[in-house]
């Protein structure tokens with residue numbers, strides 16, 4: 075269970091990015107976090123693996139408060155897939171990127187090799203394992219970034235805008251992948267149709283706080299609520315979709 079209690083966070087320039095935010099996400103939940111640009115979503119995600127620490131309030135994961143002392147333990151619990159795969163992939167060979175995290179955590183090399191191979195085969199990346207990540211397509215990079223996180227089998231998977239830059243086929247592939255994962259999942263996305271397909275609960279963020287939450291279908295079909303928070307209905311619920319010609 076992830077609990078944030080009255081969390082506030084200021085950037086060095088004084089911007090208040092989280093404003094007394096409270097939130098509870100249950101173990102096993104697939105939570106979608108939605109909100110307009112600048113609502114504070116990425117700032118919140120960066121708190122979940124201790125990359126940022128709150129200026130006020132506290133966050134705990136499975137009863138363990140996130141602080142400087144237990145950051146290593148927290149990072150073994152929480153796998154964060156960054157919005158930009160280039161922030162995740164930094165070695166000269168895709169395979170080394172996938173092995174980096176688990177070897178760094180001291181996991182057994184043979185076990186890691188076996189897990190990495192299976193994962194890369196499932197994601198259609200095995201043949202590309204010797205390529206530099208910079209030579210991969212955007213979609214391949216996205217899946218490579220997922221592989222680098224999933225290989226550690228984190229009990230909590232956090233994703234920031236996972237479908238940006240994916241073509242429709244890869245987007246569908248990602249929906250299927252996410253839906254087969256048993257971990258607790260937290261997804262930030264502007265792609266409300268993706269949230270609809272992968273999340274059972276939705277939290278709306280605006281101005282650094284949670285303004286509404288509930289069952290996905292209830293929240294994402296509430297046009298007034300979405301519009302009040304700078305959002306629109308998922309495409310599939312918009313009256314002129316699919317466009318008839």
Ligand SMILES: Nc1ncnc2c1ncn2[C@@H]1O[C@H](COP(=O)(O)OP(=O)(O)O)[C@@H](O)[C@H]1O
Pocket residue numbers: 085086087089090091109110111112113114115116117118
């Ligand atoms: N490094 C930074 N320095 C100062 N302000 C920032 C920084 N990063 C983000 N912000 C501000 O914090 C607020 C929340 O940003 P962010 O968490 O990135 O929003 P979102 O991910 O919802 O679009 C915005 O007002 C943004 O301008």
Ligand SMILES: [Mg+2]
Pocket residue numbers: 115116117
């Ligand atoms: Mg963001």
